[in-house]
Amino acid sequence: MDLRYSDEDEEFRAEVRAWLHDNLTGDFAAAVGTGGPGSEHENVEIRRAWERRLGEGGWIGLAWPAEYGGREATLMQQVVFGEEYARAQAPGRVNHMGENLLAPTLLAFGTEEQKARFLPPIARGEELWCQGYSEPGAGSDLAALRTTAVRDTETGDWLITGQKVWTSLAHEADWIFVLARTEPESRRHKGITFLLAPMDQPGIDIRPIVQLTGTSEFNEVFFDAARAEAEHVVGAPGDGWRVAMGLLAFERGVSTLAQQIGFEHELRGVVDTAKANGAIRDPALRERLLQSWIDLKLLRCNALRTLGSPDPGAASVAKLVWATWHQRLGTLAMDVGGADATLAAASPYELTAAQRLFLFTKADTIYGGSNEVQRNIIAERVLGLPREPRGDAT
Incomplete structure (x- = not known):
């Protein structure tokens, strides 16, 4: 196993290092070293602005196709960027769920329309995502989830009802990807659908959970007939478990x-x-x-x-x-x-x-x-x- 970097990788490293040096100034310099795990409450607005700055610099979605805002970077270039970002102690990222979980899932399972709609705003640092997986009684045993979604017979949209828990940064997110049971009486891995829903809508209630650290980056999210549009199903209805497991592999x-x-x-x-x-x-x-x-x-x-x-x-x-x-x-x-x-x-x-x-x-x-x-x-x-x-x- 050769763990050495190529000359091209080192050139890329110099580019990353120089960009971080030039941009971690002013308010962004004040946010260096903040916003990591357990400190997600720190400098939230500055870190949202930093996400947009990263998007302007083309540093989000490095491996994605150029048509969606990516650089088509190699695997080792992605490693180099992650290493240099961490070494610079740049502000904690606010859209890990969007860039590193949802985006590769859409690239693998999404429609062309879904990719065109959702990937560019993530690449620009404009839309933040959270993950609606765990529930009370369905955490590690995710297949026991009880949140449901039923079809609106007039529009074909999905109406989501239930509760998710431990939802990181739900209070900051613009969108959520949700696992819901869409086939009545289905059990375990069958009958689950992977849905995309906006957070700013009637029928969604977000309640922060205070942790041992005193902070509240985790949340409970309650759904009461919250809407996901018909075209915002990733994969086929009832095939959500396969999509969900693909997402976890990207994590x-x-x-x-x-x-x-x-x-x-x-x-x-x-x-x-x-x-x-x-x-x-x-x-x-x-x-x-x-x-x-x-x-x-x-x-x-x-x-x-x-x-x-x-x-x-x-x-x-x-x-x-x-x-x-x-x-x-x-x-x-x-x-x-x-x-x-x-x-x-x-x-x-x-x-x-x-x-x-x-x-x-x-x-x-x-x-x-x-x-x-x-x-x-x-x-x-x-x-x-x-x-x-x-x-x-x-």
Whole structure:
């Protein structure tokens, strides 16, 4: 496996680095390092403006066809951009759901009309998206979803009724992609449809969820006959499960490499704390810090090795290992901080970076498919082990 970059890749890296240097100025410079996981509440308006600036520069949808606003960049160029973006600590992106999840799904499953309507506004940084998957009682077991959609007999549109939960940035999004059951009495993976719906309409109620970190980037979304137009079904009615699983495969792509650069920044902060407070002299803590550094390098090698892999287990292995690593880093950050790590930065609930890391990483092994679910996928679909007994037929 050759992990070296070509001369063309390095030229592209210089272009990315220069553009970020020239554009991370003024208000955008003030937002550097903000808006990451657990801090999505920071500088929201500046980060929305930054999304538009990225669109003007042609840095959104790098791999997309040019006709939809992309650059048709290579896989390694996408990696380079993600790495340089993270190294510059540029503001946290507000449209991960649109660019990295919905867009590749439309390219794979959407109609030409859907691509022409939805991809260019994402590429310009103008329309933000959120994901309507999880529900109370249907999180990791997504096939248990109960949200329904029925046809309006006059218009042919779909009327969505139900509840979604843990909907990231729903309060900022312009659109949502929703999984809903459209065939009465259908069960599990059958009878589900993938719908696109505007958030600014009657029948949608958004309620923020306050987390352990004190922030509220997650939301509950309630639908009461909210409308999705007839032409805004991705794939065929009833075929939404196949589309949804295709989307989840895209989630584990190039963005995980940029994520790991962010992990490097966090690990460096923990090491700096250990040096400053003397915890580095503790042999046990020093060994844990070293092991975290080694494991992070292995995460990167595995991510590069499996980019574009058709192996159904590659995505689950990646999610399982980085979520577990990151959660351990959160615990290590608190252990390095010692007794001082338990003190709030300010009242009433101002957290330090280490405290926010510790609390937010508790969710890492749950969201996006829990560790238990990932292990089941690896065991059953890759290793061919017997399926776990289910309470009902699939």
